[in-house]
Amino acid sequence: MSTSGYRVLAAMPWEKTLVERLRELKAGTTRVGYVYERAEPGTFRYRCYNMVQALNSHSEEFSAGYFFLYDLQSIDNLVDHLDVLVLVRVRYDSHVDRLVRQARIRGIPVLYDLDDNIFDVESTPLLVSSLQQGLSRYGRIEKWVGVVGRIRESLELVDGIITTTSFLQGQLEDTFDVPVWVLPNFLNHEQWDYSETLRSEALQPDAEAPIIGYFSGSASHNRDYQIATEGLRAVLEAYPQAKLRIAGYLDIPAALEDFSTRIERLPFMDFLGLQRAIAEVTLNLSPIQHNVFAHSKSELKYFEAAAVGVPTVASPAPVFTETITPGDNGYLADAAQWSEVLLEALADTPDRNRVAERALAHVGEHYLAATMTPRITHVLGQLGS
Structure with a gap:
């Protein structure tokens, strides 16, 4: 069967320059920056792009932009443009650490948005088994231990957590001593x-x-x-x-x-x-x-x-x-x-x-x-x- 009818978009709507994305942060509003590792149609679309679109289209008090870790190579003072920083499923590294430290210096609250149960290293074998990716030394468990561990490190830095379901909210509340709020996924x-x-x-x-x-x-x-x-x-x-x-x-x-x-x-x-x-x-x-x-x-x-x-x-x-x-x-x-x-x-x-x-x-x-x-x-x- 032909699949040409399923190629609808010539380009993704989030393909904007850093300058264009910074311009979406409006003076006189509470400016929210969502930071993700890279643009992709899954988590990024639902937890960054859709959130930014909603705020910029339907709120007069808030404005928002989405940014990527690689943007930090081009802009050293991202937090100077923000009033709230939201880290979205980012794995801890030196860029994340520096960004959070900069936010702390400026008194900017730092939130973390997580849409999956991937923050408990001890449960990683069950995660990998659930994904049917293999538990052998040469399987995916070594990768996932690193991913989960780095997400956990990022979560330890923040003032609050945003997640997608009440079930995941309960899991996070049992683990972290910060407020956890539910914002479901939604259509753009x-x-x-x-x-x-x-x-x-x-x-x-x-x-x-x-x-x-x-x-x-x-x-x-x-x-x-x-x-x-x-x-x-x-x-x-x-x-x-x-x-x-x-x-x-x-x-x-x-x-x-x-x-x-x-x-x-x-x-x-x-x-x-x-x-x-x-x-x-x-x-x-x-x-x-x-x-x-x-x-x-x-x-x-x-x-x-x-x-x-x-x-x-x-x-x-x-x-x-x-x-x-x-x-x-x-x-x-x-x-x-x-x-x-x-x-x-x-x-x-x-x-x-x-x-x-x-x-x-x-x-x-x-x-x-x-x-x-x-x-x-x-x-x-x-x-x-």
């Missing part, structure tokens, strides 16, 4: 505007030829994906025209090898192309392992799909039990329930459409930049005062 303007366009195109497949979508991206999610395998097999058996759509490089479980000709593989794509790929499926899946690392993940798979009118079937991880009311704005499936839940959702198209409408309304109320900005400014005001 580009995602929401393009999702509106996609909804108007009515891209979902015929009820007799459903497409089930799993949009994770990397092989590290193989164990999550395998939780739903029996349910996927049940769907492919019950619907001869059904297909499974996978984004990224995941292994096909042995139980699904008989259906390999009905499995679509999409390559990595830009974040708007992903919205189109999701809009073309009947149901979106978000299976999650039962451990502290998986339970720390956010609900972004739910709201990305809901934005284009596609309901989600998810594992009952804490964030999904808080977000999804089963049968109202989505579906929850225990490990043994995937076949039952998937088949019931596919069998009742009118009800599935109603669930999709409720999920879309929920996104409009809770996961847009305009609706999230008051929460962001409240947290920044509390921790940055």
